[in-house]
Amino acid sequence: MSWADIYPWRSPAPGEPVIRQIYEQVRAAIVEAALKPGQRLPSSRDFAGRLGVARASVVAAYDLLLAEGYAIGRPGSGTYVSGDLSGVAELRPAPAPSRSDPPPLPERARDLDELQFPPPQSDPRLFATGRTLLDARAQDAWGRSARRALRTLDAVHFGYSDPRGERGLRAAIADYLRAARGVVCEPDQVIVTAGAQHAVDIAARVLLKPGDRVWMEDPGYPATRHALLASQADVFHAPVDRSGLVVAAGVEAAPDAKVAFVTPSHQYPLGVTLSMGRRMELLAWARAARAWIVEDDYASEFRYSGPPLESLQGLDGGERVIYVGTLNKALFPGLRMGYAVVPKALSLAFANARQLMDRQPPTLTQAIVLDFMRDGQFAAHIRRRRIAYKAQRDALADALEARLGHLLEVDRPDQGMTLIAYLKDGRSDLAVEAMAQAGGVSVRAISRLYHQAPPAQGLMLGFSGFPARTMDAGVARLAKALEGLPPPS
């Protein structure tokens, strides 16, 4: 089969010679690049049948195309679009000039054009963020789960299904979150999404109307901020200190906010944990103000010393907290799967908002993830990753302290996949980022993630995507970049 087999060929009209009409049609399809070099043309018998003409007419039209170099014949195989059209094809005619100006670029499109997203996951350079490592055991287990899921494909996998996700998967996620994060939930409160970002975006759509006040952390995750701006919410940027979001600042400046978006386990980007005192303060404000909290618990699986603090959702009892998590960090970002756990009163609205976006999560991926979880592979993977990522974190922090301790103050986080190295001597983190990128290492300046709070100068480095033994070489490159910058005057 080739595209030529589904091309909308027209049967010849009365009047002009049939051979000429067939020849012109095929030639036009080639010249306009609807059929590409190397593609097989329909067999003369099939083509004649489809057009309702004698086979000899198709053969004659093909002969003309062969003679002019548009097509080539391969004995015993058929007729193909020529691999080299340079000598024969006329240029595709230029499109007619538009008679009127195109519509002006909408304001939203201009905002979106300005989005600065992190480099893609496929960025292979050391310290790129958002990367994970799957060991051979996890890869094998994933392959086995995929093969089992494929073998058991049935009508459910081929049809439309529940926009919240398959019930079995929602139940497995609820079991996991109850055990691992103290989340209080039933499977019907779980909405399977494409990831944490998708869940945050749905939350913004469901919870906010234009002009509503909302808190988010400063510095904070840019994609969350843009989801809030898209809802036309009035964003209050609440400062962050060593204990996480400064709740008192929000209570003072925007007590009437409808929602607070927070990253309590591992604040993005600083990596600090919201203290128990602040958790209580935040919940007390939310109860008094009758506000919602969106708890983005991304990457909370990876903690390195002692048990984590209980989730806000669990502390609250599940009435006012939308809990968001992601398998894209726990497993791998290409997976595109995460979840929201929503209070019962909101679960229908969330399901419908998800349905309006993309109908439902992919059934096959859900089946694979469910098999992987039921087989105990997910828990085993997380346990092994904690050990490996801790060693990677330590290798990176040790190398930074040994080589660059005079210039950087390294914060060794207890959780997550990234660490922050603060610049000690007033160098600009943007300048260091540019030099480092040019030198082949990917570090992110954190100053651009601030909005109202005075920006700290620091670098965000990802350690989860790179084996411990590679850290020294990366730090040597970073040292070269840093030392190549003139000290600030």
Ligand SMILES: Cc1ncc(COP(=O)(O)O)c(C=O)c1O
């Ligand atoms: C704070 C925060 N929230 C959400 C996300 C998005 O996660 P996902 O890939 O699951 O959409 C990230 C990714 O880096 C993140 O750092």
